[in-house]
Amino acid sequence: MSGARLIPTIGMEVHLHLATRTKMFCACAVEYDAPPNSRVCPVCLGMPGVLPVMNKRAVELAIRMALALGGTIPDFAQWDRKHYYYPDLPKNYQISEYDQPLGVGGYLDVPLDGKTFRVGIIRVHLEEDAGKLMHAEDGGASSVVDLNRTGTPLLEVVSEPDIHSAAQARAYGEALRLLAVYLGVGDCNMELGQMRCEPNISLKIGEGPDGTPRYTPISEIKNLNSFRAVERAVAFEIARHREEYEDDPDGYTLEHLGKSTRGWLDDREQTFLQRSKEEAHDYRYLPEPDLVPVVPDRKWVDEVRAALPELPETRRRRFVEQYGLPEYDAGVLTADREVADFYEKVAEATSDAKTASNWMMQDVMRVMNERKVGIADLGMSPANLASLIALVAEGTINRSIGSDVFAKMLETGKSAAQIVAEEDLAQTSDESELEAVVDEVIAENPGPAQDFAEGKDKAVGRLIGMAKKKTGGKANPNVVREILVRKLRG
C-alpha cells in the first residue's frame, strides 16, 4: 500500500445536556451549582424499588433537534438498559436507546473558511447522565461521589464518518452547538460539561481487492473539554494513526485491532489508551421493562416541525444574500438567535443593512460582552437603536457622538432624540462657525496642515480630530473636511 493516500475518516458522537428543569426520569431539579447530593431522590439514587418516568420536555426537545437536523422520527422508539459497573452510575446500568432511537438520519451543513461541508447524521437519541466521581481529600485512599448530575437528560447525536480533518471536526462541533442553542434545546456550555464531543477517528487506507474500503483501527477519544481540545486531539490522532500504519501496514487495520477508547491529556496534548478492543464493555443491552415505548403522535411531530425557527446556517446564508453582508458579519450576527432577531428589525427600520450591522457589532455586542448579558437585558429596543442610527444618517449628530448617545441611552433609558436635545449634542454643520474653527486648527497645527496641502490624505484625520476637540465633538466631520480641502488645496 505504499504511496496510498490515507484519508482521515472521522465521526463524532456529541452528548448535550437538554434545557429541561428536571431530570430525565425523575422530578429532581437540574442545577449546576447545587451542594453535593442535594438534588437527588430515591429514583435517581437507584434505590431498591424505584421506577423511572419519562420527562415530556426532554422528548420534545429531542424531536425538535432531530427534525432540525432533517431527520425522521420513527413511529416507535424504545428504551434500553446499557450495563456497566461504576460508582457514579447507581443502578449500574444507564437507561438509553439502543436500536430504536427517537430520531434517524439527517445532516448538518457546516461553514468553514468561506465554504460549507455536509456531515450526515446517523441518529439522535436520549439517555441519562451519570454522576460525578471525584478524588477525596484524604491523600488518595478514597474517591467520593456526588449524584446531583445523575439522571440529567442527555441528547446524543451520532454523525456519519463524513469529517475529514481536525478543523472540520471542530467546525462541526461548533455548528452543532450553535444549532442546539438556537433551538433552545440546550445551553451547551462546555466548561460546565453541558456538551461533550467524542470523535471516532481512523484513516481510510484505500480499497481491498474486492473493492471494499479498508481502514486503520478506530480510536474513540474521551475527556475533551473544549473545541480547541477537539481539534488538537483529532490532529494528534490522525498523525498517530498515520505513524502506526506506516510502521506496520499489514497489521495496523480495523479487522485486526478493531476499536479502542483513548483519553486526552490536555496538558500534555496527547492521547493514551484506556480500553482496547478486548477490554471493551459487554453492555448486555436489555429492552427497558420499566418504561413503555414512545410512539410519537404524528400531529405532535408536525407541530414541532412547524414551530422550528429558521436554522442558523440557513439564516447566515440569507443574511449574506438578502442584506449583502460579508460572511464574517453574517456569522457574528447569526451566532446568537436573539441578536439576529434584533438586527433584522433594526436593518428593516433603517433600510441600511451594513450600517446597522456595524452598530450591532461595534456598539451593541461590545457592551453585551463587557457586561456579560444577553441582548434582552440591555434595555435597548430595535426601534430605539434604529432612531439613533437615523440621527447619524441625517447628520444631526456625528458617528462618535452617536456612540456616546448610545451609552447614555443604556444608562438612562431615554430616547436618542431626547438625549441629543437635552445635552445639546447636535453636531455643528454651520459653515461660518466651522470656518473659524478650521482657521484656528490650521494655525495651531502647521505641520499636518502642510502635509495635507501637499497631498497627504492621512493628515486630515488629525486636523478633523482637532476641530472636533474645539467644538466639544460636535463638528460635522464632513463639513470640516470640505472646508479644509477648500482652504488647503484650493
Add this chain to the structure above:
Amino acid sequence: MALSRDEVLKVGTLSRIRLTDEEVERFAGQLSSILDYVDKLKELDTRGVEPLAHALPIHNVLRDDEPRPGLDPQKAVGGAPDSTDTLFRVPRVIDDGSSA
C-alpha cells in the same frame, strides 16, 4: 450446554460476584443443567414471531417538567456504608474512564 470453568469465571466477573473454587465447580454443573433445560426452546419454530417485550399496549407515559423536592443530602447518603456528611465514599478509583 456444558459451561466450562472459564466461562463460569467470566460470567462471575461480568456479574461482579466473586466465586470460590468450590462454587465455580458447583455452579458450573447447576448452570449447565439449567441451560440444557432452557435449550428446549430451540424445539419451537419462532420465525416471524415478534418478541413480546412489553406485556401491555401502553405507550407514551410522560411526565411534566416540574421540579419536586427530593431527599436532603444527609438522608441521601445516610444509608451508605461509607460517606462524608454529603458525599458517598468508595475506594480510590483509578480512572479507566469506565463512564460511557
Add this chain to the structure above:
Amino acid sequence: MDVTDLTACRMRDALRARDLSAADAAEACIEAIDRLNPKVKAFLSTDAQRARRRAAEIDKRLDAGEDVGLLAGVPVAVKDNMCTDDGQPTTCASRILQNWRAPYNAHVVERLLAEGAVIVGKTNLDEFAMGSSTENSGFEATRNPWDLDRVPGGSSGGSAAAVAARMTPIALGSDTGGSIRQPAALCGVVGMKPTYGRVSRYGLVAFASSLDQIGPFGRTVEDAALLLQATAGHDERDSTSVSETDEPVPDYLATLDEPVAPLRIGLPREFFGEGLDPEVERAVRDALAVYEGLGAELVDVDLPHSTDYAIATYYIVATSEASSNLARYDGVHYGHRSSDHTDMIDMYMRTREEGFGDEVKRRIMLGTYALSAGYYDAYYKKALQVRRLIRRDFDEAFETVDCIMGPTSPTAAFRMGEKTADPLTMYLSDVYTASANLAAIAGISVPCGFTEAHLPVGLQILTGVFTEERLLRIARMYERETDWASHAPPVCEGAS
C-alpha cells in the same frame, strides 16, 4: 370470640360498628405473632409499639365518626420486598440489605396507610423473591403452619403462612412466576396475582420487572377482594401501571356474590399431565365437579406452550431482568459493603459474594450469560418470542372459555430440604403458574381440599387481562359451596 378467627371483612364491619376496637384487633395479632412466630417464622420484623400507636390513632378517628377508609383498623402484613419508611428495615430477606431502611413508602404501603390499615410487620420471603419454598431466605426458613417440617411455598411464604396461622387476617405478597398463588395453595389460603399493571410496582423491590405484580392474601375470597380494592389503581410513578381511563378500578366487593353464568371452564391437558400428584388431582377434580353442579361447562383447551416451555421462557426472561435489577447492589450507595477488599472491583465482587445467597447468585449469572454478547438472540430474544406464543395460547383459549382452571401446584407442601439439591426440581414447582405472569393475565388460588396427610391443595383459576372482578366472582362461586376457610392449622390450637 377469638378476634384472630375473624376475617378482615368481619373485623372491618365490627370495627366500623365499634364492636371491636383497632387496639384490640392489633393486640390480638401481636399476641398471635408472639405465640406462633417462633414456630412458624413468618415475620422478619414486627413493631408492636408502633402498631399499637397507630391502632390508637385509628380508634380516635373512628370514635369521632370519621370514615377512615376501606381497611380502617384492620391489621395487615407486608412482604419484606416492599419499601416501608417506618423504621423497620426492608431487607428482601437478603444479607445485602440486612439493615437498610427505605426512605420512602411503596405505593401500596401508602394506600394501606391511606385506607386506615395497621401494618403489623414485614414477612419473610425467598431472597429477592427468588424461590418457591422460602428456604432461600437469607435469614431463616418459614414453616408451613399445617406441618412445621414442610415448606409454606414461596417466594411469599411468610405472608401466606402468617395468614394461614391467623397471625394477621390479610397480607400483601408479590408474584413473578407464581410466588403468591403457589404458597397460597400450599398454606390453604386465598392468593391472587392481579393482571400486570393493575397494581403499582413503585416501591416493590424489582426481581423481574415485566413479570412482578403485587397481590393480596386472605383466608377468603372476600378478604382478597378487599385488599385488592385498597391497593389497585394507577400510579403516575409506575409507567407500567394502567391508567384509570383505560382500565378503571371496579368495586370488587359490590358484585362479588353474583355468580358468572353461563360459565365455560377451560381445562388444559397440559395442566393435568405427568408430574401432577394424584391426591392434588383428585381434590382439583372434586372442585371442578362442584362447578359442574352449579351449571358450569368443562371444556378441553390447549395451551401447548404453557408448561415446560413456559418454565424455560420464565427462567430466561426472569433471570435476565433479575441480573439487571440486582446490579445495583454493590455496596456503594446503600446496603452491605464488604470490609475486606483491595480495590473498587474487588469491593464489588466480595460485597456481592457475601451479600447474596446461592439461588440469587445462580439466577444473576444465568441472566448475565443470557444477555451477554453473542447469546442475546439465542436466549433472551428467543424467550420473548415464545412469550408471545404463550400469550397467544391464552388469547385463543379465552375466545372459547371464560376461565381456565387446574391445580396451582403439582404437589402439596413438600418437606424442607426435599427440593434444594437440584435447582431445576424447585423450578418445576412453577409449572402451572409461570405462564400467567408471562402472559400478564390474572390468576387466583383458592383452597379446594386436603391430602391424606392433611396438607392443603389449591385450585388455580385464570382469566384474561383486567378481569379481576369476574375472576373473584368465579372463585366466590366455589367458596360459597364449600367451607375450607373454616379449617385452622394445628399450630393455631397450640399443637406443634
